[in-house]
Amino acid sequence: MTRHFLRDDDLSPAEQLEVLELAARLKADRFSAKPLAGPQTVAVIFDKTSTRTRVSFAVGIADLGGSPLIIQSGESQLGGKESLADTARVLERMVAAIVWRTYAQSGLEELAEGTRVPVVNALSDDFHPCQILADLQTVREHKGRTAGLTLAFFGDGASNMSHSYLLGGATAGMHVRIAAPAAYAPAEGVVADARAIAERTGGSVTVTTDAREAAAGADVVITDTWVSMGKEDEKAERVAVFGDYTVDAALMARAADDAVFLHCLPAYRGLEVTAEVIDGPQSVIWDEAENRLHAQKALLTWLLNENENEEAA
Numbered sequence: 001m002t003r004h005f006l007r008d009d010d011l012s013p014a015e016q017l018e019v020l021e022l023a024a025r026l027k028a029d030r031f032s033a034k035p036l037a038g039p040q041t042v043a044v045i046f047d048k049t050s051t052r053t054r055v056s057f058a059v060g061i062a063d064l065g066g067s068p069l070i071i072q073s074g075e076s077q078l079g080g081k082e083s084l085a086d087t088a089r090v091l092e093r094m095v096a097a098i099v100w101r102t103y104a105q106s107g108l109e110e111l112a113e114g115t116r117v118p119v120v121n122a123l124s125d126d127f128h129p130c131q132i133l134a135d136l137q138t139v140r141e142h143k144g145r146t147a148g149l150t151l152a153f154f155g156d157g158a159s160n161m162s163h164s165y166l167l168g169g170a171t172a173g174m175h176v177r178i179a180a181p182a183a184y185a186p187a188e189g190v191v192a193d194a195r196a197i198a199e200r201t202g203g204s205v206t207v208t209t210d211a212r213e214a215a216a217g218a219d220v221v222i223t224d225t226w227v228s229m230g231k232e233d234e235k236a237e238r239v240a241v242f243g244d245y246t247v248d249a250a251l252m253a254r255a256a257d258d259a260v261f262l263h264c265l266p267a268y269r270g271l272e273v274t275a276e277v278i279d280g281p282q283s284v285i286w287d288e289a290e291n292r293l294h295a296q297k298a299l300l301t302w303l304l305n306e307n308e309n310e311e312a313a
């Protein structure tokens with residue numbers, strides 16, 4: 001069975017740790033691993049816009065000795081003109097892995113079912129697991145660990161980032177708190193899955209509408225845009241209900257004194273976070289953005305190695 005990375009819990013706690021430890025080694029010695037030397041090509045497909053994901057995968061694949069093939073889906077036969085199953089079978093004949101940023105999680109699942117090469121979720125409507133690996137790497141750098149720390153996320157609880165913090169944070173043994181308006185609570189299935197993981201890792205999961213309560217004593221404070229890609233038509237109604245969840249200096253003051261602030265970016269200063277916080281001394285957003293490169297290189301290296309071992313067995 002080919003290993004894919006479609007959601008955060010596709011890596012077990014031990015596997016997630018392996019990837020994060022490799023990410024730290026690759027950051028210290030950037031060109032030390034060349035699993036794509038040959039060079040092999042990795043297809044990186046975008047149905048939505050991107051800066052960090054596009055650049056970090058392109059640079060990371062080149063660092064690993066490979067060749068990135070960036071495809072804007074509107075310029076390919078994907079998206080109604082050719083089925084995912086047929087696309088999957090064509091790509092697997094030529095590329096070592098497929099990275100895809102898209103809308104529906106079900107599309108990623110269908111692609112993964114139809115191909116022998118690893119498929120990586122580069123953001124869907126439901127999850128953004130590559131981002132969480134980079135965030136966990138950043139937390140480890142600044143706090144020395146993840147297990148036992150409290151991560152508090154403010155804003156759209158039903159978003160890809162919130163869902164990935166639930167699964168990825170629980171996998172890392174963290175106490176995950178999601179503060180969101182009731183109408184934007186996380187999907188019940190994701191919360192249940194995160195709780196089951198947290199029971200095994202010593203973490204926990206709290207979903208609340210009370211931002212002040214969620215911030216109390218938190219070690220890691222996080223927010224994300226209130227208007228995710230694909231939700232632009234809902235901007236006015238979203239801005240109207242998320243106002244109580246802005247991460248400002250008063251909310252940060254309720255967190256631990258040495259709390260760090262994360263934001264996956266792009267950020268909208270004055271909406272989900274004030275400039276004072278995101279540009280302030282507790283913000284580690286630039287380390288977080290850089291770590292997309294190292295975490296994804298580690299993930300690709302790990303996946304290719306796993307699948308090689310599987311084929312050899």
Ligand code: CP
Pocket residue numbers: 049050051052053054123131264265266
């Ligand atoms: N954080 C993130 O995924 O950024 P991009 O949308 O620029 O890729």
Ligand code: NVA
Pocket residue numbers: 123128159160161224225227228229264265266
């Ligand atoms: N939740 C955001 C994340 C962007 C990286 C979105 O989906 O647009």
